[in-house]
Amino acid sequence: MRRLTLQLAVLLVSALAGLPASALAQVLKIEASALDALIGKPVASYSFFAQRDGRFDPVPHQWMEFTRDGLPWFASDSTTENSGTTTTIDSTDRLLLRREDGGDKLAGRVSETVVGELAVSVAGETRYFYVVANAYRQATQRYVKFDREKMVVKSTNYALSMDPENMLIWNDFYYRGYQGSSGARESILDTLKIRLSAGVFSENTRITMNNSNLEPRIEEIVEGPLAWGVFATTTLHVARIPVMKIRNYFLLQPKQVDIHSRFTLPLVAKTVLQRPDISISMDGNQLYGGKLVTSWTGSKVALTDGKMSADEEAMVGNAMQGRNWLWFSTDRGFDLLAMLDFRSGFEQPARLLYQDDATLSNEPERFPGQLPNVGFTIEDIPIGKEFYFLASLFFSGNSDGLPPGRYAASTLDEPVVSFTSSN
Secondary structure, three states: OHHHHHHHHHHHHHHHHOOOHHHHHOEEEEEHHHOHHHOOOEHHHEEEEEEEOOEEEEEOEEEEOEOOOOOEOOOOOOOOOOOOOOOEOOOOOEEEEEHHHOEEOOOOOOOOOEEEEEEEEEOOEEEEEEEEEOOOOOOOOOOEEEEOOOOEEEEOOEEEEEEOOEEEEEEEEEEOOOOOOOOOOOOOEEEEEEEEEEEEOOOOOEEEEOHHHOOOEEEEEEOOOOOEEEEEEEEEEEOOEEEEEEEEEEEEEOOEEEEEEEEEOOHHHHHOEEEEEEEEEEEEOOOOOOEEEEOOOOOOOEEOOOOOOHHHHHHOOOEOOOEEEEEEEOOOOOEEEEEEEEEEOOOOOEEEEEEEEOOOOOOOOOOOOEEEEEEEEEOOOOOOOEEEEEEEEEEEOOHHHOOHHHHHHHHHOOOEEEEEEOO
């Protein structure tokens, strides 16, 4: 028996080794319309199970409300409209499941009332989930939590701390398995940088404001085992005139953070601002040896060494179009894949921001230098128009050992979903 158990373990490890770890780590977001037989049914009546290692057990799931425009829906957001109710499954809702919780195709009978089979294929491999009505057994695992009092996000894989008074000031970020240059536990992040530069009443009198000038207010929090939703609003004033309004919708997940952002420079800002520019970036903490590759700058590679190379200079300022990704590897147990989807309002192109300078000061920051500072800029923003973009940040240990392009495809490609109702 012991030998058989060992053989089964070896087979299981071999099977998992053949799958992209990014696919296994994904929190799937499946539109409820794909599970048509459940539309209009009570949310509380259904659970999800999977067949694994000969057992048919419940797995964590979560329904999240989304608008028809693809925004997370919050009751306190007066600018969006829910297409249904919070107690029933509506066509725009999204079902959240962990990819790794999927199992084998069910063979034989089970005591639970199975009302549907959900097959999900990612990177050429299919896993199965089963919808069970009125299940006695329920999954109790929870993989992420946001502590509003301490302003800390903790998941099974990372911890992110924010300023107690300002959730747009990001401080320490730790990832399980990452080691700093000294071999000790270190924050990977210096800070998040948001900067607005504009002429005030005149192009010749430009000022620059950053995170510390923003005062976000948390309007609503939605808790769940696989994602916490946070809705926050921010208004920036110059000379007592509201010149920028931001609505942020955060989805905090075990190995991923999605940030839906809608920002507007209202028409009244024309009385104050001239040629406004905005930049959003993340500054690393002494990430020497790190490598950056993007989907829109060709085969060039940026290597963090404290000074700008010819390739890095050539990458800076390249315009993005539509959905783009950038990949950064520390080569010390933490990789970041960021997907940037500029969805509406972007007549002016967003361009790559990249700084690799051991001595450059660029407030706000906690540690010296930009090592590296990576993000995007938008120049000469039109006033009176709403902009909407989605930034998704995916965290991993080593990108499965895959080259950046293949890793991005295995992480970002939409899963193929098939649902069969048992009724």
